[in-house]
Amino acid sequence: MIRRFPILPTIIVGMAVATMMALGFWQLGRAEWKADLLDRYRAADGIETAVEFPTTQAEIEAARYRRSSVDCVAVLAMRSGAGTSAQGTRGWMHVAHCALDGGRTGDVALGFSRDPQTPEWSGGEARGIISSSGTLVANPPLAGLGQLAKPDPNDLPNNHLAYAGQWFFFAVTALAIYFLAVRRRLRPSGRE
Numbered sequence: 001m002i003r004r005f006p007i008l009p010t011i012i013v014g015m016a017v018a019t020m021m022a023l024g025f026w027q028l029g030r031a032e033w034k035a036d037l038l039d040r041y042r043a044a045d046g047i048e049t050a051v052e053f054p055t056t057q058a059e060i061e062a063a064r065y066r067r068s069s070v071d072c073v074a075v076l077a078m079r080s081g082a083g084t085s086a087q088g089t090r091g092w093m094h095v096a097h098c099a100l101d102g103g104r105t106g107d108v109a110l111g112f113s114r115d116p117q118t119p120e121w122s123g124g125e126a127r128g129i130i131s132s133s134g135t136l137v138a139n140p141p142l143a144g145l146g147q148l149a150k151p152d153p154n155d156l157p158n159n160h161l162a163y164a165g166q167w168f169f170f171a172v173t174a175l176a177i178y179f180l181a182v183r184r185r186l187r188p189s190g191r192e
Contacts, residue, residue, distance in 0.1 A: 006182065013178045017171045024167035031160035041065045041132075041153035050127075053136060055104045060134035065153055068130050072098035072108055072123035085112040086147040092116050093148055095135060098123060107135040111145025119143040132156060 044065040053070035054063040076097045083093025091114045095107050108126045110119065121143035128139040131151040141147050 006185065009178075010182075013174060017174050020167045020171035020174065024164045024171065027160045027164035027167060031158060031164065034156075034158040034160055038153055038156060038158060041156070045129075045153060051130075053100070053106055054130060054134055055100070055106055060130070063130045064132055064134075065151055066130055067128070068136055069125065069127040070098070070100060070106055070108065070136055071125050072096060072106075073101060074099040075121060075123050076105065078118040078121075080116050080118050083109075083112050084149040086149050088149070089114075094118055094143070094145060096121055096123070107133075108142070109135050109137045109148055110143045111138060111141030112148045113145050119145060 041064055047066060050067040050069060051063045052059075053068045054060040076099055078094065078096055080092045080094050082090070084090055089112075091112055093112060094110045096110055097107055098105060100106055109128075109131070110121055110126075113119070124142075126136055126138050126142060128137045129151050131137050132153075137148050137151050139147065139150070
């Protein structure tokens with residue numbers, strides 16, 4: 001008995017492999033884009049000139065890792081979360097959500113402590129560096145807190161090359177499995 005070549009499964013596997021390959025090449029492009037972005041952030045880290053405190057996404061993108069200052073007119077809320085001190089100690093970062101002039105709002109990371117209890121701070125002038133999230137990391141720290149670790153663009157991962165490798169591996173694996181399945185299907189059964 002002659003077995004026929006599986007056309008529909010071949011088309012489906014071909015489309016899946018093409019999609020995986022396209023995703024792999026897309027991730028290679030993302031790796032280049034991320035490398036350029038990280039280079040820009042590293043260059044911004046060395047610029048001493050301060051920028052105006054950003055409040056929109058476009059402003060945050062342009063101001064990341066730059067020096068800035070802000071006048072916190074009123075503290076709207078306080079929160080605490082995981083943080084790292086300038087010496088590398090793990091503990092708490094305390095952040096004030098502030099009302100700014102012109103009806104805008106923004107966040108100021110006041111500083112570091114080993115205590116999760118939020119400190120008392122009624123607002124005022126804050127200077128520091130804009131983090132990747134758009135929060136001003138105060139330097140010097142405020143509210144009697146310790147210095148937080150400086151925002152570092154090297155903390156942002158660029159794992160797109162690994163993702164590309166995964167997609168290419170998936171494509172090769174799918175082809176190998178399909179090749180073995182088709183070869184087995186087309187092999188004569190030995191019964192004539």
